[in-house]
Amino acid sequence: MAAGDRGRRRGVSPRYAAIVRYQAVVFDFFGTLTVASAPERRVAAITAVAEAIGAPPEEFRRVWWETWSDRCVGAMGDFSTALADVAGRLGVPATAEQLAAAAELRRSGERSFRNLRRDAVSTLRTLREWDVDIALISDCTDELPDEWDTLEVAPYIRVPVFSYTARLKKPDPRIFALACEGLGVEPAGCLFVGDGGSDELAGATAAGMTAVRILDEGTVHHRFEPVNWTGPEIKSLSEVLDLVSRP
Missing domain, CATH: 3.40.50.1000 (HAD superfamily/HAD-like)
Structure with missing residues (x-):
C-alpha cells in the first residue's frame, strides 16, 4: 500500500x-x-516440527494449539521465539540448529496451505x-x-x-x-x-x-x-x- x-x-x-x-x-x-486443507495435513505439519526439535508430538501439538491465541497476536514473538518457548515448557533442550531446521519446515508447510x-x-x-x-x-x-x-x-x-x-x-x-x-x-x-x-x-x-x-x-x-x-x-x-x- x-x-x-x-x-x-x-x-x-x-x-x-x-x-x-x-x-x-x-x-x-x-x-x-x-x-x-484437511485437518490431517495440519496435524502432520506440526508433528514434523515437533520431531525436528525432538519433542513428543502429542504433547507438543497440545501446547502449540493451546498457545494459538497468544501466538497469533504476537504475544509470544515470531515463530522461532514461540517454538523455543514451547520447547522450554515441555522440557525439551532444543539446539539452535534444531530450531532453525524446524523454522524452515514451518515456513515450507505454511506455504503449502x-x-x-x-x-x-x-x-x-x-x-x-x-x-x-x-x-x-x-x-x-x-x-x-x-x-x-x-x-x-x-x-x-x-x-x-x-x-x-x-x-x-x-x-x-x-x-x-x-x-x-x-x-x-x-x-x-x-x-x-x-x-x-x-x-x-x-x-x-x-x-x-x-x-x-x-x-x-x-x-x-x-x-x-x-x-x-x-x-x-x-x-x-x-x-x-x-x-x-x-x-
Whole structure:
C-alpha cells in the first residue's frame, strides 16, 4: 500500500455506483481465498516440527494449539521465539540448529496451505475493475505478513490486516474497525466473506458488516471446530460478484 493511501476514502466511482451495492469487500484468507486443507495435513505439519526439535508430538501439538491465541497476536514473538518457548515448557533442550531446521519446515508447510481457490484472482480483479475496494483480515502468525507481498492476491488487496501485526484477533470488533479505517468506509458499506473460523462471521455482523460464509470446496472440511452460522452461504468466490452487484 502506498504511503498515505491507508484510510483514504476511495469509494465506488460514479461509473459503477449504479451496479454495485457495497463499497468494499473484506475477505478472510485461510479457507476463504485459499483452498481448504484437511485437518490431517495440519496435524502432520506440526508433528514434523515437533520431531525436528525432538519433542513428543502429542504433547507438543497440545501446547502449540493451546498457545494459538497468544501466538497469533504476537504475544509470544515470531515463530522461532514461540517454538523455543514451547520447547522450554515441555522440557525439551532444543539446539539452535534444531530450531532453525524446524523454522524452515514451518515456513515450507505454511506455504503449502496458501494454494488459492481457482477463482480467487479473477474475483478480486473484477471487484477492482468495478472500483469496489478490498481488505483482508487474517488470524495468523508471522509467516503470512512476512511473505504477503509474494502472493498473487496481494496487489488486489489494498488493506491487509493481520492479527500478528495488529495485536488483535477475530472476533474482536477492533480488528474489523481497523479494516474499515484503512479502507475509509463505514462497516455498513462492507461485505465480509469468510469460512467461519474464529467466530468471524458473528464478529463481522456485530461490527456492522454484512457477512456471508464461503463453504469448503469438495469434501474437505478443514475446520477443527464447528461453525455456528445460520446466515447466507456461498460455494465459490465468484458468487461474491453476484452479491456485490445490484439486481
